[in-house]
Amino acid sequence: NSVCYGESANLVATPSSSEMVTYTWLNAENNEVLGTQSSISTANLYDNSQFSVNAVKTSGVSPSPDNVFVGDIVTSNNIVVRPSQWMEAEIQNLVAVGVVYSKNNDSVRVVGLDEYASIQWGASRFTTGQYANSYEIARTRMNGKAMTDALVAYNNSQSTPTEANYVAALKAREKGENWYLPAEGELYTLANNLSNVNYAISVAGGTEVDADSYYWSVTEKSADRAWASLGTGTQDDSKSTSHIVRPVTAFRYSDLISFRNSATCRASNTHTVAVTPQQIGSATATIGLGQS
DSSP: OEEEOOOEEEEEEEEEEETTEEEEEEEEEEEEEEESSSSEEOOOOOSSSEEEEEEEEEOOOOOGGOOOTTOEEEEOEEEOOGGGGGHHHHTTTOEHHHHHEEEEESEEEESSSSOOEEEEEETOOOOOBBBBBBBHHHHOOOOOHHHHHHHHHHHHHHHHHHHHHGGGHHHHHHOOOTTTTOHHHHHHHHHHHHHHHHHHHTTTTTOOTTTTTTEEEEEEETTTTEEEETTSSEEEEETSSSEEEEEEEEEEEOOOEEGGOOSSSSEEEEEEEEEEEOOOOOEEEEEOOOOO
């Protein structure tokens, strides 16, 4: 198939059986995850490109709270994998996105595999107006998602939005719409489980959380100060100071799939989209997947 210079291509995966199949689309050149649906529309193409898709048929069984543990690895298609099973998961081309650092009866909290260094919390005009004037209060805050949502909404309402590299919450949201800058209580929980979490992060090939560095929380002390954790403890700091940003997210158990119940079959294929300069048109390719 070919597509004109600068146009996009539509790619569709068609496994032999589509029941309970999870998909992972990759740019074959750099292994970047592009999507998790049965089809994707690529970015505008200027050179010949290869796109691969991996389909894993699952039983669709969600884990119970008793079967998810701090230190479990979560993949891009919401499959929960124990670190001891990760080698098998990699053979099935599953892609890790984070590690469980906390759980309750309803959901799990997941820390991302990567982080961003030297990011300011943001200018004082970025504020939720919800302040914790003592650490005892700050570490009870578990509302990182809501506070990040508020700061993103404020930025989007401005005639000239601020770039994400200058606001910690915006940088965390760059990872995806459900990712956010953790509240101080969430960082406190992460710090208490750091040994198990860092082990799983290393198994999954991520960047371990540095216990000797400070990480921004979304929790504010005032309009111009916010709380940062890990390092040698917890401190409130000027919002203009640069610290590390580590995005986190959360999943309900019903949105997760147990790896031990998922590997019934898998299939993959790679398709090359040829780019033809100076022509008008588009291309749709169907990638057929057998079972293996």
